[in-house]
Amino acid sequence: MENGSTTTGDADLDQAIGLWLQYDKNPKTVSMVQELVKDGAVEALKKVFSSRMEFGTAGLRAAMGPGISCMNDLTIIQTTQGFCHYLEESLENLKERGVVIGYDARAHPPSGGNSKRFASLAAAVFISRGVPVHLFSDIVPTPFVPFTVSHLGLCAGIMVTASHNPKQDNGYKVYWENGAQIVSPHDKGISKAIEENLEPWPESWNAEEALKSPLLKDPYQDVHTQYFKAIQKHCHHREINKSSEVKIVHTSVHGVGHTFVQSAFKAFDLHPPYAVEEQKDPDPEFPTVKYPNPEEGKGVLTLSFSLAEREGATVVLANDPDADRLAIAEKQESGQWRVFSGNELGALLGWWMFRCWKQQNSDADAVKNLYMLSSTVSSKILRAIALKEGFHFEETLTGFKWMGNRARELLDKGKSVVFAFEEAIGYMCSPCVLDKDGVSAAAIAGEMISYLATKNGSLSQQLTTVYEQYGYHISKNSYFICHDQDVIRSLFERLRKYPGQKDSYPSECGRFSISAVRDLTTGYDSNQPDKKAVLPTSSSTALSQRSNITLSSVLLLVTVT
Incomplete structure (x- = not known):
């Protein structure tokens, strides 16, 4: 093989590999492709070179590795070039306002890919075009990115994360200037721009130089301070929180959540939750769980239950690895642990958010300006509460991209959006983040738990009370897979x-x-x-x-x- 030429016997495949070897400057992924060619691994090459990752409204998500169907240095550069070009065409003041980029702790040593490096390369692309970049200097939860877009009035945000996917995956999540995830037609426009900007721009690989640029700023300290100030507005029972004897366990499932949930509890004057030691620090190998997804329930929470038993805790909180979702389990009188479904937590948090809002608003007419949202595949408990209490309920298509954008529209019209949820354990408890946020949800849930304890009540008891007051909403979700x-x-x-x-x-x-x-x-x-x-x-x-x-x-x- 000379000058990047290949001989797989497939002209289109040879061309794709040749272009890759011409563009890629990561020695690990170059070597991986060369080895596959040398071994004549045509099927393996077709798997990673036949089709490019599809950029959709959720951005990108795929395994890390070489080739156009995987997450790697080159595809990150190509994707960011397309996104940057689309922003240049769509927004006039991109070079004045800039973008924010955050990342989690995922890594894939064989290909040299990791979230921090991907974020740095994305920053290099924007800086090469004279665009200011607010690049976090350390790992952050996903909600910090949409918060920063809104807080600093930026044009866009990128979060490099695969959330709760298996360890080999990574992702590229995109937010628009309104602080919400992109929706159509932006996805199609960005996808087209990516195809038109596949050849790396001269400075796109210069991550080290970009990190020295005066266009690069670190928003970490400011955003950390302002985010917790913003969610403190939803703390209504500080004295109860200080005196509460409720013991809570928290696990970040080897993700980024530990530090930030501890800070959130501190902001609410709650006693810090017990951290699951084996899972509190970021670890891209996720060694203690089969899948790092709290939706899996008891299998992911085994270590949390063990710690709770040792410490006498009655509630477990769990974030997924990028801390945008929240799971909760509670010990029952029988001694068994009950893991609440997303719909059940939606009912509890919806009840709590309305109760707290009502305490703060004595004007009887104010409720007519109040909104709650949920996705179409979620429980309609919020609709039942809205009908009885007089506020507005709306449902959207599945996904927080729809709820976030609808919330933005309502907020721009002067409406109050106090809560939104989807059954996949995603909750928006504060309009300062127009996306699901497991950090603020954890603190707000902690306060709700502490309040209920003062009434000798539990989450399970309160859920029954909610159902008795507004009607029982029971769901049983399942699925089967068919490829035909x-x-x-x-x-x-x-x-x-x-x-x-x-x-x-x-x-x-x-x-x-x-x-x-x-x-x-x-x-x-x-x-x-x-x-x-x-x-x-x-x-x-x-x-x-x-x-x-x-x-x-x-x-x-x-x-x-």
């Missing part, structure tokens, strides 16, 4: 023209009557007068087809991927 698109299509067509019905959806599921059907692949919603869905619809692919069937006493979510 013909089978997927036939399954959904059968639902839309169910046997025994007149070209209609089923009216019963077992012994339950179905009270409503929404199908966002066809735009059908039986709850609407004209049967047309209010939420956006998409029929682009069978793989994304989604039906939301609400039964009279149970919520059944059918998701086919």
Whole structure:
């Protein structure tokens, strides 16, 4: 092999490999590709060179390694060049306002890839174009990036993280100038700009020089101070917090959350939670868990339960590795641990946020200006609370990108948005972060737990009280995987023209009557007068087809991927 030429027998593949070896300056990924070529590993080469990672509204997320389908130095540079170009075309004052870049602690030694290096290369790209960059000098939780965009009035934000994905993955999450995740058409515009800017710009590889640039600023100390000041506005029971004897355990699951949750508890005058020693420090290998995802429940929380038993703690809080989500478990009178679902925590936090808001607002008309949000696949407990208490509830498509952008629109109209959640244990308890935030949610939950303890109450008891007051909302989510698109299509067509019905959806599921059907692949919603869905619809692919069937006493979510 000379001058980057290859002989795999596939012309397109040879061209892709040749361009890679021409552009890449990371000796580890260059060597990995050369070894694959030398070994004649055509299938392995096709896997990493046949298709580029797709940039969508969630940005990028993929395994770290060589090639255009993986996260590595070169694809980070190419992605950032496209994003930078798109911002230059979209916003006039990019060079005055700048961007913020944060990162977690993920690393992949074989390819030399890690979140800090990816963030530095992204910074180098922007600085090469004269754009000021606020690059955090240390790891931060994901919520710090959207907070910084809003706090400093920046044009955009990038967070290098794969959240709770397996250890080999990394990601590139993008926020727009409004402080919320990007939505269409920005994703398509950025994706097009990436394809048009694949060749590295002259200074894009110069991360070391960029770190010395006067255009580079470190927002860490300022943001750390201002973030905790901002969330302190949601602390309403400082005296209770100081005197509370409730013992709480916290785990960051080898991620970034430990330091920041400790600081959040301090900001609320709460006693610091006991930290799970084996999991409190960042470790990209995630050695004590199979998957670093608190949604997995008891398997991820085993060490937390053990510590709680030793210390006499009754509640466990858990963040995912980038600390934007929160799981909670509580010890029951039986001695067993109850891990609350995302919908159950949404009910508890929604109740608590409204109760605290009501305490601070004596004007009876103020409630008409109040909003709460949740995603369409989440429990509708907030709607029930809103109907009884007089505030507004809205649902959005799945994902905090939709809730964050809708919250921004409402805030810009002078409305108050006090809470938003999705069933995948994501909670926005403060509009200072227009995304899910596991750090503020942990402190606010800590205060709620302390308050309930003064009433000799528990989270489980309060959840029952919420249901008794506003109606029981019980959910059981599950899924099955099918890779055959013909089978997927036939399954959904059968639902839309169910046997025994007149070209209609089923009216019963077992012994339950179905009270409503929404199908966002066809735009059908039986709850609407004209049967047309209010939420956006998409029929682009069978793989994304989604039906939301609400039964009279149970919520059944059918998701086919």
